[in-house]
Amino acid sequence: MSHILRGSSAIVGIGQAGCGKAEGRTPLDILAEATHNALDDAGLSLSDVDGLFTGSSYHFMPTLSTAEYLGIKPRFSDGSMIGGSSFIAHTLNAAMAIHSGLCDVALICYGSNQRTAGGKLATMSEQQTYEVPYKPHYPISSYALAAARHMYQYGTTREQLADVAVAARQWAQLNPEAFVRDKLTREDVLNSRMISDPLSLLDCCLVTDGGGAVIMVSSERARDYHHKPVYLLGMGMAHWHRQITQMPDLTITAAKESGQRAYEMAGLSVKDIDVVEVYDAFTINTLLFLEDLGFCPKGEGGAFVANGNISPGGTLPVNTHGGGLSCVHPGMYGIFILIEAVRQLRGSCGKRQIDGAEVALVHGNGGVLSSQATSILGTEQTL
Amino acid sequence: MTQITNKEVGPDQIYTDYLKKQIFALPKCMKCKKYHFFPRTACPHCGSFKLEWYPVTGAGEVYSCTTIYRKSERGGNYNVSLITLNEGPRIMSRVEGVEPESVKIGSRVTASIDNETDEPFVIFTPTEIPGSCHTY
Ligand SMILES: [Zn+2]
Numbered sequence: 001m002s003h004i005l006r007g008s009s010a011i012v013g014i015g016q017a018g019c020g021k022a023e024g025r026t027p028l029d030i031l032a033e034a035t036h037n038a039l040d041d042a043g044l045s046l047s048d049v050d051g052l053f054t055g056s057s058y059h060f061m062p063t064l065s066t067a068e069y070l071g072i073k074p075r076f077s078d079g080s081m082i083g084g085s086s087f088i089a090h091t092l093n094a095a096m097a098i099h100s101g102l103c104d105v106a107l108i109c110y111g112s113n114q115r116t117a118g119g120k121l122a123t124m125s126e127q128q129t130y131e132v133p134y135k136p137h138y139p140i141s142s143y144a145l146a147a148a149r150h151m152y153q154y155g156t157t158r159e160q161l162a163d164v165a166v167a168a169r170q171w172a173q174l175n176p177e178a179f180v181r182d183k184l185t186r187e188d189v190l191n192s193r194m195i196s197d198p199l200s201l202l203d204c205c206l207v208t209d210g211g212g213a214v215i216m217v218s219s220e221r222a223r224d225y226h227h228k229p230v231y232l233l234g235m236g237m238a239h240w241h242r243q244i245t246q247m248p249d250l251t252i253t254a255a256k257e258s259g260q261r262a263y264e265m266a267g268l269s270v271k272d273i274d275v276v277e278v279y280d281a282f283t284i285n286t287l288l289f290l291e292d293l294g295f296c297p298k299g300e301g302g303a304f305v306a307n308g309n310i311s312p313g314g315t316l317p318v319n320t321h322g323g324g325l326s327c328v329h330p331g332m333y334g335i336f337i338l339i340e341a342v343r344q345l346r347g348s349c350g351k352r353q354i355d356g357a358e359v360a361l362v363h364g365n366g367g368v369l370s371s372q373a374t375s376i377l378g379t380e381q382t383l
Numbered sequence: 384m385t386q387i388t389n390k391e392v393g394p395d396q397i398y399t400d401y402l403k404k405q406i407f408a409l410p411k412c413m414k415c416k417k418y419h420f421f422p423r424t425a426c427p428h429c430g431s432f433k434l435e436w437y438p439v440t441g442a443g444e445v446y447s448c449t450t451i452y453r454k455s456e457r458g459g460n461y462n463v464s465l466i467t468l469n470e471g472p473r474i475m476s477r478v479e480g481v482e483p484e485s486v487k488i489g490s491r492v493t494a495s496i497d498n499e500t501d502e503p504f505v506i507f508t509p510t511e512i513p514g515s516c517h518t519y
Pocket residue numbers: 412413414415416417426427428429430431
């Protein structure tokens with residue numbers, strides 16, 4: 001018997017705003033524009049929204065600030081904050097709320113002006129007492145430690161990591177909305193300024209502005225709107241640590257569990273996935289998540305991502321809009337991979353469209369490889 | 384070892400108080416016998432409140448490391464490492480006494496306490512091998 005939430009709700013609207021630079025606008029200005037774009041996309045209006053799911057690096061009580069700004073009075077809201085993966089996790093919470101009748105129209109949304117506000121990572125995070133004396137750069141040093149350990153255990157190379165950035169750029173070149181689209185070679189990445197060894201500047205995601213919004217409703221009413229619904233088939237989350245010292249094994253992320261849970265709920269396996277969107281804050285992320293989600297055996301991620309295998313024309317399409325590395329990355333990024341997956345399943349991706357894409361896997365990461373959230377989305381044929 | 388048992392003092396303060404006495408001590412669970420770090424009021428392995436503080440050997444191994452690049456006029460490059468202690472817990476620290484770029488995963492290190500400020504912290508240096516003039 002399939003899981004009660006499998007296919008019980010669907011995404012019927014998506015919207016973005018201010019991706020790249022959004023001069024003079026606040027995070028909520030951008031979020032509101034993205035929200036109205038998503039409502040227009042679905043054919044819904046603000047007064048239809050009765051469920052709100054959001055996270056923020058700017059607002060201590062994000063659902064309150066967001067609802068107030070938008071002018072809505074949600075009957076259910078959830079501001080679960082697990083970093084950049086929050087918005088992927090919100091798909092599960094929204095599905096539960098919709099399925100149990102706590103709301104009918106769920107809005108998942110995010111906005112940030114990280115770039116025009118000066119480029120620094122906005123955070124309300126407490127300092128990690130036992131890390132402070134050693135001055136790690138947050139968050140890159142934690143990812144660098146994971147990359148170094150992966151290299152030590154499995155012989156992964158900087159060249160292989162560089163190929164993740166090159167693949168992302170090649171996808172971005174097919175996406176007119178991507179923020180950075182000029183040619184990028186493996187050598188460019190290797191020769192870029194070293195920041196926290198082995199990660200150099202071009203191993204790191206962009207710093208942009210941007211907002212995104214997704215509208216979810218129950219599957220029964222999902223066909224009433226403008227676009228082909230995209231169904232939530234499975235979702236799983238996992239978190240094992242907050243700070244990097246507490247991560248049991250730096251080469252194995254909790255994506256292993258979140259992925260298993262998502263596959264199980266969806267009743268699907270890795271072989272069924274047509275397109276993959278993973279949270280690539282740093283090049284090592286893509287490699288770790290492809291391993292932990294079962295696309296290649298543990299330790300073989302380096303060889304798997306190398307030489308164009310995840311580029312356009314490779315065996316597995318990964319981060320088809322250009323990812324956080326080349327498309328957009330405003331502080332927390334999870335909502336944007338959700339939106340790209342929906343676009344792929346609607347078949348509206350133009351030059352970067354994956355032919356016949358029916359099932360997409362979206363994987364979000366938060367903190368320092370800390371929270372992992374996996375959603376599996378599918379077209380009507382997969383129900 | 385004398386236990387710092389003042390009930391008004393939490394685990395973070397106890398850890399620091401030992402460091403101020405030049406003792407690197409960690410809480411050990413009297414039920415499952417495991418050490419943990421960072422210090423807590425309950426054992427993260429089994430949930431027991433029966434914790435006592437014991438000095439650790441300070442011996443450990445570099446589990447992972449990174450060199451953070453910094454302009455020389457601002458102090459130059461420096462190392463950040465994760466060290467797995469012989470007693471089990473892993474801590475973030477810095478390996479000193481060698482160039483940051485030559486710190487290697489898998490090398491043996493020994494703890495010492497940097498007590499120059501009000502907030503002492505543990506650092507590591509490569510372990511001297513007896514009978515050898517080399518360190519690694
Ligand atoms: Zn215990």
